[in-house]
Amino acid sequence: xAKARFKLSELTKMGFVEENGTFVRKSxxxxxxxxxxxxxxxxxxxxxxxxxxxxxxxxxIDIVPEYRFDLERRWRFDYAIPSHKIxxxxxxxxxxxxxxxxxxxxxxxxxxxxxxxxxxxxLIRVVPDELVTGSTxxxxxxxxxx
Numbered sequence: 001x002a003k004a005r006f007k008l009s010e011l012t013k014m015g016f017v018e019e020n021g022t023f024v025r026k027s028x029x030x031x032x033x034x035x036x037x038x039x040x041x042x043x044x045x046x047x048x049x050x051x052x053x054x055x056x057x058x059x060x061i062d063i064v065p066e067y068r069f070d071l072e073r074r075w076r077f078d079y080a081i082p083s084h085k086i087x088x089x090x091x092x093x094x095x096x097x098x099x100x101x102x103x104x105x106x107x108x109x110x111x112x113x114x115x116x117x118x119x120x121x122x123l124i125r126v127v128p129d130e131l132v133t134g135s136t137x138x139x140x141x142x143x144x145x146x
Contacts, residue, residue, distance in 0.1 A: 051079065051132050055140065063088075069121060075112050077121075086143045087116060088124045090131055 048065060055063045067080030069087070077087040091109075113123055124139050 054132060054137065055081075058137065059141065059144065061144070069119065070115060073112075073115070075115065077116070081140070081144075084144055085121045086124065086140060087121050088126065088131075088136070088140070089113075090128055091125055092128055
């Protein structure tokens with residue numbers, strides 16, 4: 001499992017707490033409607049912020065959110081490490097019949113991933129709960145070593 005190069009005290013200063021083996025930002029009382037998850041209490045950008053921080057500091061590499069890899073189709077990766085052509089896609093709605101699992105969305109994702117592969121990108125697909133885990137960091141590390 002990859003270990004981050006920052007201290008627990010730094011995470012707590014930024015408002016993160018550990019819950020069930022994952023660091024999440026403490027709930028805030030006022031969250032804009034666009035930043036709410038289904039439950040309405042957790043900022044959806046929390047895992048994104050922590051993921052970027054973790055990858056950047058533990059691997060000393062730049063990771064870019066919402067990276068546009070195809071200008072013609074305007075496709076974006078959820079996260080990318082452009083210097084190594086590694087993409088991370090977070091597949092939401094797996095259990096709720098979300099866009100990624102319905103026919104049209106699934107086919108569009110296949111088209112996007114095939115295009116990315118043709119352009120030389122290596123893809124890591126995860127569900128939201130797996131984003132900030134040692135397993136995902138290990139996959140990134142493996143791709144960086146190849």
